Amino acid sequence: MHEEILETANVRRRGQHVYCIGPFAERVSFAAQQQRALNLVWALKQKHLLSEGTRVAVVGGGIAGLTAALGLGLVGCAVDVFEKGMQKMPRQRDSEHRLVHPTINLWPQVELSLTTRLPFLEWFCSDCTIAVGTIERQFEKIAKTCRIDVFERIEVTEILPPIRGKVALSLQPVVPSVPLPAPETEYSLVILAIGFGREEPLPGFPDPDYWMPDSLEHRRSNEVHKKFIVSGCGDGGLIDTLRIVHLNFAKGKLALKIAAALSKTPMAQAIADAEMAARPLAQATDHLESAYEKAVDDLVAEPDYTGVRTLMDESLVGAGFEVRLVDKKLTAPYSRNAAPIHKLLLAHAKFKRRVIFHQGEVAHSKVDTVVAGRAVCPRDRSHVIVRHGATAQFKFLLSDAELDELRADQKPLRNFHIDPYWNPSFWPHGRVAMSGWPVYDVRDATFISHRRDIAEEAMHEHFPESNVSVGAREDHFLVAYTNLAPHPAPAELFGIEVRMSTRPYRVFL
Amino acid sequence: MSTHQPLEIGRRAKIGRGVCRVGLVVTGRDNRMLALTARHTLWSTPHSSDVHDEATGELIGSRVDLAAGESKRSALWQCIGAFQIASDFTHDADPDPAPDRVAAFQVLEVRTDPCIAGMAVYRRSDSGERVKAIVVEVGGSMRSHDPVTGKEVVLSGVTEIRFSSTQGSAIQFGDAGTLIVDDADAAVGLVVAGDSEACCVAPLSPFLEHHGLRLWNAHSVVEASEPPLFTRLLSLQQNLYASVEDAGYRSLRAAEEAFYEIGEIFGETINRSWGTRQW
Numbered sequence: 001m002h003e004e005i006l007e008t009a010n011v012r013r014r015g016q017h018v019y020c021i022g023p024f025a026e027r028v029s030f031a032a033q034q035q036r037a038l039n040l041v042w043a044l045k046q047k048h049l050l051s052e053g054t055r056v057a058v059v060g061g062g063i064a065g066l067t068a069a070l071g072l073g074l075v076g077c078a079v080d081v082f083e084k085g086m087q088k089m090p091r092q093r094d095s096e097h098r099l100v101h102p103t104i105n106l107w108p109q110v111e112l113s114l115t116t117r118l119p120f121l122e123w124f125c126s127d128c129t130i131a132v133g134t135i136e137r138q139f140e141k142i143a144k145t146c147r148i149d150v151f152e153r154i155e156v157t158e159i160l161p162p163i164r165g166k167v168a169l170s171l172q173p174v175v176p177s178v179p180l181p182a183p184e185t186e187y188s189l190v191i192l193a194i195g196f197g198r199e200e201p202l203p204g205f206p207d208p209d210y211w212m213p214d215s216l217e218h219r220r221s222n223e224v225h226k227k228f229i230v231s232g233c234g235d236g237g238l239i240d241t242l243r244i245v246h247l248n249f250a251k252g253k254l255a256l257k258i259a260a261a262l263s264k265t266p267m268a269q270a271i272a273d274a275e276m277a278a279r280p281l282a283q284a285t286d287h288l289e290s291a292y293e294k295a296v297d298d299l300v301a302e303p304d305y306t307g308v309r310t311l312m313d314e315s316l317v318g319a320g321f322e323v324r325l326v327d328k329k330l331t332a333p334y335s336r337n338a339a340p341i342h343k344l345l346l347a348h349a350k351f352k353r354r355v356i357f358h359q360g361e362v363a364h365s366k367v368d369t370v371v372a373g374r375a376v377c378p379r380d381r382s383h384v385i386v387r388h389g390a391t392a393q394f395k396f397l398l399s400d401a402e403l404d405e406l407r408a409d410q411k412p413l414r415n416f417h418i419d420p421y422w423n424p425s426f427w428p429h430g431r432v433a434m435s436g437w438p439v440y441d442v443r444d445a446t447f448i449s450h451r452r453d454i455a456e457e458a459m460h461e462h463f464p465e466s467n468v469s470v471g472a473r474e475d476h477f478l479v480a481y482t483n484l485a486p487h488p489a490p491a492e493l494f495g496i497e498v499r500m501s502t503r504p505y506r507v508f509l
Numbered sequence: 510m511s512t513h514q515p516l517e518i519g520r521r522a523k524i525g526r527g528v529c530r531v532g533l534v535v536t537g538r539d540n541r542m543l544a545l546t547a548r549h550t551l552w553s554t555p556h557s558s559d560v561h562d563e564a565t566g567e568l569i570g571s572r573v574d575l576a577a578g579e580s581k582r583s584a585l586w587q588c589i590g591a592f593q594i595a596s597d598f599t600h601d602a603d604p605d606p607a608p609d610r611v612a613a614f615q616v617l618e619v620r621t622d623p624c625i626a627g628m629a630v631y632r633r634s635d636s637g638e639r640v641k642a643i644v645v646e647v648g649g650s651m652r653s654h655d656p657v658t659g660k661e662v663v664l665s666g667v668t669e670i671r672f673s674s675t676q677g678s679a680i681q682f683g684d685a686g687t688l689i690v691d692d693a694d695a696a697v698g699l700v701v702a703g704d705s706e707a708c709c710v711a712p713l714s715p716f717l718e719h720h721g722l723r724l725w726n727a728h729s730v731v732e733a734s735e736p737p738l739f740t741r742l743l744s745l746q747q748n749l750y751a752s753v754e755d756a757g758y759r760s761l762r763a764a765e766e767a768f769y770e771i772g773e774i775f776g777e778t779i780n781r782s783w784g785t786r787q788w
Binding site for chain 2: 221366445446448449450452453458467469471472473474478480
């Protein structure tokens, strides 16, 4: 398997020196990028390209870059991480308006799980800012025990051709007086981890960065005279559309509630089947459209779904309010790349006529109007959100031909190939244990103990009204609570069994 | 044989209607010498109440309040209380004690790593023997009540340990505050609640760090409570000065260079002329 992973990541024209972590894969998410990063480290090690002291450069200090760097550091490599932003994970750091979830994008093919299941850099479903903080704290702690240097505010502008099996980088400080690595540092390997690129703005429209805090909900309430137009039917476009038409979307918690309620129902199975069947089809959108419209029909007709339907209906904005959703390529707003739960919510909103879809583009016309597909709106009465997807920032680093090859090579990644190929015991026990994050074993007391704090944070996040504490025992977590919130407690956290205790009672001496 | 410990670890103290054990002796930022114990045993008494030796009735110290600045969310820290050891109190701890006294025992460090379920921890019996217990749960919680006021409290973040029932080592009334140590005799925490073999232990490290406390006989316990940099450098200088004397003044230059190097490690520039003048 390691050969396949390396083939999908290798920039072949650079020999065995340059690799790229899944930027052209479908459903790129935090957890998926982390697994791809760990798979890559494992595969490089299996191929005997990594050994103690191997010098590796990681370009990009985002989630994938940090995970790869830590994996490399833990197998003994000397790692330099280059991040052109001011801090690690700069773009997601302030995204308090976004919720991140380990598996929501893959539901219903993959069960919902509040937490990741990784050997390190774990996080739980929460506001993006909280997840970033959790990941960063762990990185800082473990990186101290490895040979990892993070160079912030430094842009890698060129990967120089390899000489005698080593690659040098051309580095450009973003601000003067930033310390650089020793001059003429050469690397055996370079890993490009710049998957979450910045979205290209559409000329004449506001900055569309997905991660930058915005005030969509506030605008919906206060700019009632405006028309909302969303361009792009990827996951970002659907999420922002749902944020506008659902009063209780709560960053995505509504989607989580509905997915949880539908899990193990015939509808969830039907959606999973439809998604799998649509994968190889050229006309996948048509197939998905009929599947999601059927799901909404069932939602309306079947008494079994009354609870879910009520939840969705009650959250919708009042009749008469509508969002125009447009997409240049798709004939219906059901992209293969978007998360099924968001497509289901969108199909429901479309059925209720809160969303009107047109195939077409968003553009300014000459007479001060905005054209969105077939709709024409006055420019000053339109609020346009552009979600055309991120473009990885490769322009200086790889040629067009290399990018085309990489796109073709990463085709296998389009089929949910984000499974962890690394054996849990792959991470060197001694080194990981030294850093306080022992080998992955969900029944190991040390492993459980080191995840206790994050598990408790996760429980506080999801049961804010309850007095919850998480105790680490030899082979499970014991969650003690006084008044648990209505939704069910998780059966596991980080893959570790959770047992509940209602009366944590002891007698004082 | 006597030790210089200001108060035996494990001595039973009486305050108001409560009885507790001295868990650990620490000093604060203001150099007050404090004995730590289970806080709930102090609840029933007003601030500055006298604390007496349970066996002899002699005055040991007076209750102090360390709650200032504690987060209300962190109920864990409400587990540990303190009384100030009277300035005129002296004693010689006996390593071979009479039946009603405790054996001399010193703790030289505090465990900062979290405990792991399944690991062995110990308490000292009055005769000085190590009594083994197993950590059952880390970060557990307990709901309990003040025995005097009946007030209910939920404490989280405690470590649950369990002694073997065959050893006759059950924790009994009056054992609140008992010090628990690890394999290396590093202080783990204080027993704050329990029922026979099972006890809840409040970890010491976060408490000491939060309040800037350190072991009375240690240079420092945790980073946050380290003395100021100037004090540390002065101490290093004195050590080096002693070394120079030992080595005969031929090593003066080498010692001086070492001094500057250490100063650089601490990240502060040391005035070279000041250093030379001292020597």
